Amino acid sequence: MSDQRDPAPYDALLLLSFGGPEGPDDVVPFLENVTRGRGIPQERLKEVGKHYFQFGGVSPINDQCRALLAALRADFASAGLDLPVHWGNRNWTPYLTDTLREMVLDGRRRIAVLTTSAYASYSGCRQYRENLADALATLEAEGLPLPRIDKLRHYFNHPGFVEPMVDGVLKSLDELDPAVRADAHIAFTTHSIPDSAADTSGPVEDHGDGGAYVEQHLDVARLIADAVRDRTGVEHPWRLVYQSRSGAPHIPWLEPDICDHLEELHKAGVPAVVMAPIGFVSDHMEVLYDLDTEATAKAAELGLPVRRSATVGDDPRFAAAVRDLLLERAAVERGTVAERCALGALGPSHDLCPIGCCPARNERPAAAGADSPYA
Ligand SMILES: CC1=C(CCC(=O)O)c2cc3nc(cc4[nH]c(cc5[nH]c(cc1n2)c(C)c5CCC(=O)O)c(CCC(=O)O)c4C)C(CCC(=O)O)=C3C
Numbered sequence: 550m551s552d553q554r555d556p557a558p559y560d561a562l563l564l565l566s567f568g569g570p571e572g573p574d575d576v577v578p579f580l581e582n583v584t585r586g587r588g589i590p591q592e593r594l595k596e597v598g599k600h601y602f603q604f605g606g607v608s609p610i611n612d613q614c615r616a617l618l619a620a621l622r623a624d625f626a627s628a629g630l631d632l633p634v635h636w637g638n639r640n641w642t643p644y645l646t647d648t649l650r651e652m653v654l655d656g657r658r659r660i661a662v663l664t665t666s667a668y669a670s671y672s673g674c675r676q677y678r679e680n681l682a683d684a685l686a687t688l689e690a691e692g693l694p695l696p697r698i699d700k701l702r703h704y705f706n707h708p709g710f711v712e713p714m715v716d717g718v719l720k721s722l723d724e725l726d727p728a729v730r731a732d733a734h735i736a737f738t739t740h741s742i743p744d745s746a747a748d749t750s751g752p753v754e755d756h757g758d759g760g761a762y763v764e765q766h767l768d769v770a771r772l773i774a775d776a777v778r779d780r781t782g783v784e785h786p787w788r789l790v791y792q793s794r795s796g797a798p799h800i801p802w803l804e805p806d807i808c809d810h811l812e813e814l815h816k817a818g819v820p821a822v823v824m825a826p827i828g829f830v831s832d833h834m835e836v837l838y839d840l841d842t843e844a845t846a847k848a849a850e851l852g853l854p855v856r857r858s859a860t861v862g863d864d865p866r867f868a869a870a871v872r873d874l875l876l877e878r879a880a881v882e883r884g885t886v887a888e889r890c891a892l893g894a895l896g897p898s899h900d901l902c903p904i905g906c907c908p909a910r911n912e913r914p915a916a917a918g919a920d921s922p923y924a
């Protein structure tokens with residue numbers, strides 16, 4: 550029998566996120582951190598800097614992480630789970646390395662990590678594993694004991710991630726004028742990534758057109774569209790589209806872009822659209838600018854009514870899902886049979902990223918996977 554209430558062997562959970570600037574002076578150094586060695590054109594950086602400055606140089610992502618931390622702590626406490634929860638970022642304070650150092654000095658030796666990215670891809674998975682390897686290398690150089698780190702599996706198809714988004718889409722549909730509601734389309738959006746990164750996302754056996762990245766998003770989109778149909782009796786046409794493209798224009802990235810899609814739908818006579826950002830865990834800058842500002846302005850220009858549905862953020866169901874994932878993995882690590890909760894056609898994702906999963910353009914050490922140089 551598995552006891553999915555026992556967190557052993559874990560002695561801490563680490564929430565690992567992207568980070569964002571907290572004032573105008575932070576914007577440029579933040580963008581330098583994000584884009585170091587990643588070949589982003591200068592014009593694109595200037596443009597993205599403007600998005601942040603338009604919001605006072607403050608990304609909402611850090612407060613959203615603080616809210617998720619609070620939700621996780623509240624959920625753990627109410628479930629009688631006595632496990633500290635820490636937070637570190639890839640690109641801004643609190644930096645991952647500093648958090649990990651504190652955790653180790655506090656005596657933590659076996660850490661479960663939750664990233665604020667639900668899907669497979671280099672940017673959403675391996676890059677975080679590289680960040681963990683970098684942080685471990687720093688601690689090693691400082692002569693500190695190294696903790697063992699496990700990354701919790703992809704949670705795109707966990708009901709605690711999907712169900713809040715179903716509610717969000719229902720709410721957005723509700724906000725539309727009843728005259729257009731039944732014919733509204735749903736545009737599920739996610740971060741565009743280079744075609745080459747999409748095609749190689751996920752374990753090697755899943756590599757194919759669009760790879761695990763596109764396949765996983767399509768599964769979530771279908772789940773939400775089906776749930777909405779079951780709840781409303783209306784079959785809303787939908788499509789998976791993309792946003793926040795960067796990189797050089799001659800390199801192919803996933804398309805269509807949300808703005809082009811809105812234009813197409815308008816031309817086809819579609820009377821309203823719900824934009825559902827299923828690729829993101831919180832309403833951070835990519836949502837606030839690319840959807841709420843840019844795409845919404847595009848829709849207004851077209852005279853197309855749109856609503857943007859909420860991401861999961863600090864929804865208590867999501868916090869409970871994190872607890873479930875942690876206890877599931879703890880059971881696995883103890884060598885017992887774990888119950889693995891997942892909706893949709895793909896089933897629960899792997900615990901340990903296999904060799905060749907979401908490869909980097911330039912191979913670097915990555916922790917918490919089969920190719921980790923750390924135990
Ligand atoms: C898949 C994916 C996610 C979702 C998974 C996850 O959440 O991890 C994500 C999230 C985020 N991306 C974010 C911000 C940025 N991403 C950039 C650049 C890039 N993202 C990429 C992919 C992704 N990004 C890629 C392939 C690039 C090109 C450069 C490279 O290959 O690395 C740039 C550089 C400028 C630009 O070109 O846009 C910025 C500023 C923020 C913070 C928002 C805030 O501050 O509120 C968040 C949560």
Ligand SMILES: [Fe+2]
Pocket residue numbers: 740
């Ligand atoms: Fe990004």
